[in-house]
Amino acid sequence: MTPFISIQSVTKIFQKGQSLIKPLEDLSLDVPQGEFLSLMGPSGSGKTTLLNLIAGIDRPNSGKIIIDKREVSGLSRAELTRWRARHVGYIFQLYHLVPILSAYENVELPLLLGKLGKAERQERILAALDLVGLADRADHRPAELSGGQEQRVAIARAIVHDPGLLVADEPTGDLDRESADGILKLLGSLADDHGKTIVMVTHDPRAAAAAHRSLHLEKGRFVESPTGHSVSASPSR
Amino acid sequence: MKLALLALKNLVRHRLRSLLTTLGVSAGMFLYASVQTMQHSLAVATEAGAADTTLVVYRENRFCPATSRLPEHYLSVIEGIPGVRQAIPIQIAVNNCGASLDVITFRGVPPETLRAYNPEINVVEGTYEDFLNQSDGALVGQHFARRRGLSPGDTFEAVGVNVTVAGIIASDSPQDENVAYVHLPFLQQASRVGLGVVTQFNVKVERAELLQPVAEKIDETFAADQQPTHTRPEKAFFAETAKQMIELISFTRWLGLGAVAAVLGLVANAVLLIVRGRVRETAILQTLGYSRWAIGWMVVIEGGLLGLVGGIIGVLGATAFFHFKSFTLGNEGLTLALSPSLPVTLSGLAVAVTLGLVASLYPAWKATSRPLVQSLNA
Numbered sequence: 001m002t003p004f005i006s007i008q009s010v011t012k013i014f015q016k017g018q019s020l021i022k023p024l025e026d027l028s029l030d031v032p033q034g035e036f037l038s039l040m041g042p043s044g045s046g047k048t049t050l051l052n053l054i055a056g057i058d059r060p061n062s063g064k065i066i067i068d069k070r071e072v073s074g075l076s077r078a079e080l081t082r083w084r085a086r087h088v089g090y091i092f093q094l095y096h097l098v099p100i101l102s103a104y105e106n107v108e109l110p111l112l113l114g115k116l117g118k119a120e121r122q123e124r125i126l127a128a129l130d131l132v133g134l135a136d137r138a139d140h141r142p143a144e145l146s147g148g149q150e151q152r153v154a155i156a157r158a159i160v161h162d163p164g165l166l167v168a169d170e171p172t173g174d175l176d177r178e179s180a181d182g183i184l185k186l187l188g189s190l191a192d193d194h195g196k197t198i199v200m201v202t203h204d205p206r207a208a209a210a211a212h213r214s215l216h217l218e219k220g221r222f223v224e225s226p227t228g229h230s231v232s233a234s235p236s237r
Numbered sequence: 238m239k240l241a242l243l244a245l246k247n248l249v250r251h252r253l254r255s256l257l258t259t260l261g262v263s264a265g266m267f268l269y270a271s272v273q274t275m276q277h278s279l280a281v282a283t284e285a286g287a288a289d290t291t292l293v294v295y296r297e298n299r300f301c302p303a304t305s306r307l308p309e310h311y312l313s314v315i316e317g318i319p320g321v322r323q324a325i326p327i328q329i330a331v332n333n334c335g336a337s338l339d340v341i342t343f344r345g346v347p348p349e350t351l352r353a354y355n356p357e358i359n360v361v362e363g364t365y366e367d368f369l370n371q372s373d374g375a376l377v378g379q380h381f382a383r384r385r386g387l388s389p390g391d392t393f394e395a396v397g398v399n400v401t402v403a404g405i406i407a408s409d410s411p412q413d414e415n416v417a418y419v420h421l422p423f424l425q426q427a428s429r430v431g432l433g434v435v436t437q438f439n440v441k442v443e444r445a446e447l448l449q450p451v452a453e454k455i456d457e458t459f460a461a462d463q464q465p466t467h468t469r470p471e472k473a474f475f476a477e478t479a480k481q482m483i484e485l486i487s488f489t490r491w492l493g494l495g496a497v498a499a500v501l502g503l504v505a506n507a508v509l510l511i512v513r514g515r516v517r518e519t520a521i522l523q524t525l526g527y528s529r530w531a532i533g534w535m536v537v538i539e540g541g542l543l544g545l546v547g548g549i550i551g552v553l554g555a556t557a558f559f560h561f562k563s564f565t566l567g568n569e570g571l572t573l574a575l576s577p578s579l580p581v582t583l584s585g586l587a588v589a590v591t592l593g594l595v596a597s598l599y600p601a602w603k604a605t606s607r608p609l610v611q612s613l614n615a
Contacts, residue, residue: 085526
């Protein structure tokens with residue numbers, strides 16, 4: 001079966017001053033559709049770089065990234081932007097909601113790029129907010145919400161345009177335990193019940209344990225996890 | 238449209254910042270529109286067109302209306318010159334012959350001739366008959382009346398002349414809007430120049446091409462007379478006699494340019510600060526799939542809206558200011574009404590929006606040129 005995400009011998013190089021930094025080197029990974037994958041590793045291990053490549057925010061120096069049968073590593077910046085708008089939902093550690101907009105308006109942002117009418121947008125926004133349990137907070141601004149609620153709004157924003165791929169960068173990193181568990185449960189249900197493929201970067205072993213599979217990165221390569229988690233870059237399911 | 242609404246939300250929900258920027262823009266645009274109003278008023282008063290067929294006959298070497306004294310009987314001679322359509326003797330009395338912002342000008346004319354000579358005069362309050370029937374009656378230009386708060390029935394005194402307002406007149410001619418027409422014999426006696434003496438003759442010729450030959454003929458006719466004349470088109474006279482005023486107003490062009498530069502800098506600075514304060518927010522939008530064009534467009538729309546709102550307040554403020562204050566610049570008895578005009582208002586609004594848009598181009602480029610990954614980590 002063709003994997004939903006196929007990363008083939010990807011290398012990413014950054015130039016920092018006079019020196020070259022290689023956060024990822026010859027990395028390969030397959031992720032089937034509907035899998036909830038966590039990426040762990042110390043700071044500077046390349047996990048966020050890998051997440052950005054998967055999300056189409058950045059492009060590799062070499063290798064291929066194929067997502068949902070489309071090679072995204074060869075797309076131009078403008079093409080990547082259009083692709084992201086349709087196929088990717090991004091969840092940030094610090095939620096990154098637009099402070100002057102209400103929860104409803106924040107969730108609406110991805111839909112403003114499409115051709116949906118107001119009524120259809122409203123239907124989708126309320127459905128997304130309902131799914132994350134915040135339909136009654138639609139008119140609240142981010143400052144009026146708790147951290148957990150803000151992250152739920154961010155998740156609603158990430159799923160409102162029905163992307164096949166969700167990428168999450170430390171989505172529970174700024175939350176208390178209870179809120180974090182709620183977010184992880186929500187992400188799990190998006191993968192299990194809605195068929196979303198989720199790639200999550202985390203430092204938290206408890207968050208990683210909520211995923212279907214966990215991979216450990218160090219110096220740009222997958223390694224044996226110190227806690228004995230799976231190191232296979234191929235899916236076990 | 239959806240992006241424009243998003244840009245509008247950004248402005249509306251940062252009320253204080255938007256308000257302060259808008260106030261700055263409106264102050265600059267007020268100054269710009271004021272300067273443009275002066276320039277436009279001057280252009281209307283001095284630029285001759287094909288429709289201008291009026292000559293003014295003064296005493297040669299006159300400095301001020303008070304020094305121009307011509308015999309009233311010249312009228313019949315002037316009317317007999319080929320090409321002359323109509324002529325009217327006028328006695329002028331002014332309160333200030335130098336440059337002034339509050340000139341009061343009385344024009345003494347034969348009351349029975351005024352309407353025939355000047356059919357564009359429209360009595361908007363009071364009646365022409367009241368003017369004809371009252372020897373001390375005055376038809377006051379509405380600009381003048383507004384400036385002085387005059388209504389029919391009011392009496393006022395200036396230059397030692399007491400008159401009763403018989404009517405308020407409107408006219409397409411800026412000069413008519415700023416004077417008080419009174420009976421010629423009344424003014425001749427009240428200003429003590431004596432009966433039979435006038436300041437000038439206004440002469441209408443058949444068509445614009447005849448202005449020059451008729452002027453030459455009039456001056457030639459009276460060259461050997463005791464009171465030689467100097468005849469020029471009305472607007473040329475204004476341009477000549479009000480040179481200092483024109484220089485002063487021409488100088489204000491630099492103030493206008495300064496106002497434009499100030500608005501440009503203000504909007505550019507405000508939008509640049511907005512963009513800098515929103516680096517990560519911009520990156521989030523790009524992550525969500527907003528293209529660089531969309532981001533840049535929103536920034537430009539914000540600048541354009543700041544320019545538009547500031548322009549509406551500033552330009553309309555200047556329009557209202559000149560409308561209600563009714564300023565009149567005067568020199569040697571000729572007046573220049575600083576009147577708001579639709580072309581100035583519309584061009585002021587267009588300039589404000591254009592400045593807003595242009596000033597936002599660099600901030601828009603800054604907002605979109607930074608690498609996305611770098612902005613996300615900002």
